[in-house]
Amino acid sequence: MSIFHHNGGAVCAMIGKECAAIATDHRLGVGFQLISCQRPKVYQMGPKVCVGVTGLSTDAQTVYEKLKFRIKMYTLREDREISPKALTAMASAMAYERRFGPYFSAPVICGLNDKNEPYVNGMDSLGARGDENAPFIVDGTCDESLMGMCEALWKPDMNPDELAAVLEKCMANSLNRDCLSGWGMTIYVITKDGVSTREVQGTRMD
Amino acid sequence: PRQLEHSETERNTMSRWSPYQDNGGSCIGIGGKGYAIIAADTRLSSGFTVLSRNQTKIAKLTDTCVIGSAGMAADRASLHKNLDTRLQWYSYQNNGAQPSVHGISRMLSNTLYYRRFFPIYAFNIVAGVDSNDIGVVYSYDAIGCVEPLTHSAAGSGTALMDPLLDSELRGKYYKAFFPDQVSSGQEPHPNNLTKDEALELIKKCFKAASERDIYTGDTVEVKIITKEGIENTSFDIRAD
Numbered sequence: 063m064s065i066f067h068h069n070g071g072a073v074c075a076m077i078g079k080e081c082a083a084i085a086t087d088h089r090l091g092v093g094f095q096l097i098s099c100q101r102p103k104v105y106q107m108g109p110k111v112c113v114g115v116t117g118l119s120t121d122a123q124t125v126y127e128k129l130k131f132r133i134k135m136y137t138l139r140e141d142r143e144i145s146p147k148a149l150t151a152m153a154s155a156m157a158y159e160r161r162f163g164p165y166f167s168a169p170v171i172c173g174l175n176d177k178n179e180p181y182v183n184g185m186d187s188l189g190a191r192g193d194e195n196a197p198f199i200v201d202g203t204c205d206e207s208l209m210g211m212c213e214a215l216w217k218p219d220m221n222p223d224e225l226a227a228v229l230e231k232c233m234a235n236s237l238n239r240d241c242l243s244g245w246g247m248t249i250y251v252i253t254k255d256g257v258s259t260r261e262v263q264g265t266r267m268d
Numbered sequence: 269p270r271q272l273e274h275s276e277t278e279r280n281t282m283s284r285w286s287p288y289q290d291n292g293g294s295c296i297g298i299g300g301k302g303y304a305i306i307a308a309d310t311r312l313s314s315g316f317t318v319l320s321r322n323q324t325k326i327a328k329l330t331d332t333c334v335i336g337s338a339g340m341a342a343d344r345a346s347l348h349k350n351l352d353t354r355l356q357w358y359s360y361q362n363n364g365a366q367p368s369v370h371g372i373s374r375m376l377s378n379t380l381y382y383r384r385f386f387p388i389y390a391f392n393i394v395a396g397v398d399s400n401d402i403g404v405v406y407s408y409d410a411i412g413c414v415e416p417l418t419h420s421a422a423g424s425g426t427a428l429m430d431p432l433l434d435s436e437l438r439g440k441y442y443k444a445f446f447p448d449q450v451s452s453g454q455e456p457h458p459n460n461l462t463k464d465e466a467l468e469l470i471k472k473c474f475k476a477a478s479e480r481d482i483y484t485g486d487t488v489e490v491k492i493i494t495k496e497g498i499e500n501t502s503f504d505i506r507a508d
Contacts, residue, residue, distance in 0.1 A: 207430065209480045210428025214472050214475070231435055239427075
């Protein structure tokens, strides 16, 4: 099994009309054994920015903590909140610092900038960023399933409720087909009013 | 240190010749009340090259049963020919009768397990309508593990298409599908889509898969089986 699939986990982020949403599963495992079903992979890094980190759990935790530290330093120095685009660049640079001994995790950034324009982006473990105008970013053990679902169900200019419903459908069905991720699901919807969190009930707990 | 033999160094670095090849492509089967549909793309690839844009993956077995196989083209062609021959013999030995889709499903499972230690590299879906107008899809792995389902995907686009089919067709809690219980009226058919809704779902699946899977593309060939017979249709998807 690939090192990225050792602990399991999946994250999916999408943009809508002046809103963005990111979803995570809750499983933490060691190979096929389950360790915890209360381990979401998404963290809120600012009033309108969330970051999801998939991959090897130890590296995901380290990347999250290092990123949190650097964001706090950014906020102190710049005296303003970090925009998702800048956060992406920061995470990418941080990953490339470890070019020849990388962190086995891939961050997914999701948020609104100060003009309330939605932005999602992701990168691989070496810091190669995706398309700036991506409609959705997927990562994790069921990334192919998520890709197929998002490709079929995403449409432009969805309002927050529609976006959450589509994201839930994409995520739930992909997690249900993957044994390495699942065990619960949380959706974070980011609008100009901030981040609202919702734990989704009724997904397969296996 | 000992001088390594030439064959020893080669063994460590050279990749061994393999009798198998993955020629790519995807296949979907959906079975509902009174119909069964098989759809497969027509692209044949090898590595990053497209060898043909018009190579079928589907074969008609009887008037009520069709098989679609993804995986290796050579093994698929050989398997379909083999099945066709066996079915001709069945009809000679049984006064012109044709086996039911359930019978064919069991025959294919045995055929595949016969080659347990040198498998046929074909991932099959058998779809058909039985005598009680129940549409069913039988899904296989390479060595003959078979299960009756209402929907299945096979091939390179499986991971992309399976969850999309689930979202429309599989309820919140998975319940196994037993065609004989549906036939005898003990249970309703779990698939409540009409034939046209199922076809629209298939189009959606292939359009999504062709965007993100490099081995799926060109045209999709569709065979719709009802008790009246088999209807052929096709639609285009991305050719890049």
